[in-house]
Amino acid sequence: MIEELFDIERFANRDSFIHRLDARVKIIVTFAAIVAMVAVPYSTLVFSVGAVFFIFFIVLWALSRLSPWIYIKRALVIISLWGIVILFQIFIKNPYYSEYHTIASLPFGISIYAESVQFAFILFTKFIITVSFVILLSSTTRIQDLLDGGRRLGLPADFALALGMMIRYLFVFGYMYRKIVQTLESKAFDPFDRNLPYRYRMRQIGYTIGTMFIRSYEQGERTYTAMLCRGYGRSSHLYIKKKPLRTGEWAFLFACFAFVVLTPVMAFVGYLHMP
Amino acid sequence: MHIPDAFIPIWQGAIYWIIALIFIALALRWAKNELNEEKLPLVAVLAAAIFAIQSFNLPVSMGTSGHLVGGALVAIILGSPFAAVFILTMVLIVQAVIFGDGGIVTLGANIINMGVIGGFVGFYTFKGLMAGTKSMPVSAFVAAWLACVIPALAASVELFLAGMFPLVEGMIAMGTYHALIGVIEGIITVAAIYLIMKARPDLVDQGVYSVKGAAPV
Numbered sequence: 001m002i003e004e005l006f007d008i009e010r011f012a013n014r015d016s017f018i019h020r021l022d023a024r025v026k027i028i029v030t031f032a033a034i035v036a037m038v039a040v041p042y043s044t045l046v047f048s049v050g051a052v053f054f055i056f057f058i059v060l061w062a063l064s065r066l067s068p069w070i071y072i073k074r075a076l077v078i079i080s081l082w083g084i085v086i087l088f089q090i091f092i093k094n095p096y097y098s099e100y101h102t103i104a105s106l107p108f109g110i111s112i113y114a115e116s117v118q119f120a121f122i123l124f125t126k127f128i129i130t131v132s133f134v135i136l137l138s139s140t141t142r143i144q145d146l147l148d149g150g151r152r153l154g155l156p157a158d159f160a161l162a163l164g165m166m167i168r169y170l171f172v173f174g175y176m177y178r179k180i181v182q183t184l185e186s187k188a189f190d191p192f193d194r195n196l197p198y199r200y201r202m203r204q205i206g207y208t209i210g211t212m213f214i215r216s217y218e219q220g221e222r223t224y225t226a227m228l229c230r231g232y233g234r235s236s237h238l239y240i241k242k243k244p245l246r247t248g249e250w251a252f253l254f255a256c257f258a259f260v261v262l263t264p265v266m267a268f269v270g271y272l273h274m275p
Numbered sequence: 276m277h278i279p280d281a282f283i284p285i286w287q288g289a290i291y292w293i294i295a296l297i298f299i300a301l302a303l304r305w306a307k308n309e310l311n312e313e314k315l316p317l318v319a320v321l322a323a324a325i326f327a328i329q330s331f332n333l334p335v336s337m338g339t340s341g342h343l344v345g346g347a348l349v350a351i352i353l354g355s356p357f358a359a360v361f362i363l364t365m366v367l368i369v370q371a372v373i374f375g376d377g378g379i380v381t382l383g384a385n386i387i388n389m390g391v392i393g394g395f396v397g398f399y400t401f402k403g404l405m406a407g408t409k410s411m412p413v414s415a416f417v418a419a420w421l422a423c424v425i426p427a428l429a430a431s432v433e434l435f436l437a438g439m440f441p442l443v444e445g446m447i448a449m450g451t452y453h454a455l456i457g458v459i460e461g462i463i464t465v466a467a468i469y470l471i472m473k474a475r476p477d478l479v480d481q482g483v484y485s486v487k488g489a490a491p492v
Binding site for chain 1: 277279280282283284286299303306318320321322324326329343348352361365368369371372373379380438439441459462464465466467468469470471474
């Protein structure tokens with residue numbers, strides 16, 4: 001995952017209308033879209049709301065001027081983690097349906113149900129929409145801007161300080177991770193190589209992780225000393241410059257927020273139905 | 276173990292968030308009191324390291340792989356379960372918001388599973404076993420194994436409550452897989468603690484060496 005970090009930050013440093021938006025606007029719209037999608041009950045309403053949200057997402061992605069391949073690649077990585085669990089739903093009776101109709105009987109008493117297949121599609125729709133908005137947010141907003149945006153939205157100062165420092169050092173450890181992996185590869189060490197004794201492989205990885213832990217601790221000590229030299233103390237906090245939203249950003253935020261909230265409401269009252 | 280957004284109804288996600296926020300507040304208080312606030316940078320840098328450490332894919336068996344969660348490791352080294360809550364919360368936020376691993380609505384549930392349950396189970400199992408066995412490797416291995424398996428079982432209960440899986444089958448599937456990953460978590464945790472004790476013994480919480488008069492390892 002850490003190797004993706006450098007690519008994501010590179011995408012976030014590009015320039016477009018979406019990239020230039022204040023992080024607060026993007027955070028609120030993203031979180032609102034995710035909450036709205038999750039709030040839709042597990043029913044066929046998800047398909048109509050999901051379709052509208054996906055079109056909305058495509059418009060925002062197009063405005064970001066990022067290649068669709070970036071989205072597809074990132075989405076596939078996430079889908080690969082939970083896709084099998086979603087697929088597994090077709091064999092399961094869940095409490096969201098009262099009746100089940102078997103469409104295929106397999107050996108060992110396993111059956112595929114029509115309602116379970118529908119539920120798997122509902123789950124996948126919800127999953128892909130929520131993931132898509134997270135991909136859009138992180139691909140168009142620098143990590144430091146996300147933190148500043150979070151701080152301006154009320155993230156506790158102590159937590160923001162620690163999170164800010166963590167984010168700063170993510171990149172340091174990203175490079176360190178790369179170096180360690182390259183070093184292990186240059187010594188022909190592969191943790192998945194079955195020719196090596198399992199115990200030996202585990203010990204080497206354990207030592208590698210321990211080394212990383214120690215280096216991080218020592219980095220923390222150096223950072224702490226450097227911060228003390230610069231006047232860091234008990235009352236120190238991240239300085240966040242006041243930054244009021246521009247009129248255009250307010251308008252964009254209001255329009256998107258209203259759209260995201262009203263879409264499921266309209267679907268619920270019956271104004272939005274897929275054939 | 277990172278439950279994604281679609282898998283839990285919103286009202287259940289809200290309940291998990293409320294519980295998680297209580298523990299986050301307690302962890303923040305721990306950080307202020309126990310770390311004298313000035314040492315926050317140290318914990319923050321450690322959080323970045325845990326994030327990187329989680330990127331190492333480790334062989335499990337039958338072609339499967341897993342990665343370290345690190346909750347037990349952090350709690351044992353820093354000598355408090357709240358260290359795990361604090362650090363895992365930061366790691367999970369970054370994973371959910373930047374990488375889409377986990378979710379926003381389900382973040383509370385994930386913090387409870389990996390940070391709270393993982394941290395507390397790991398720390399108190401270690402402490403209890405150290406008092407009884409006086410052996411760091413045995414105590415750390417069992418603590419890390421349980422800190423991997425019990426959060427996975429908790430996740431399967433949450434997914435059952437959400438209507439995703441039958442309880443028994445879900446617990447068997449999650450439990451079996453994480454019991455295997457837990458063995459790796461245990462071995463790596465022991466090896467990492469052993470190395471840190473040899474290289475920088477001053478960094479390790481005194482509880483690792485001695486609990487209630489136990490002899491140093």
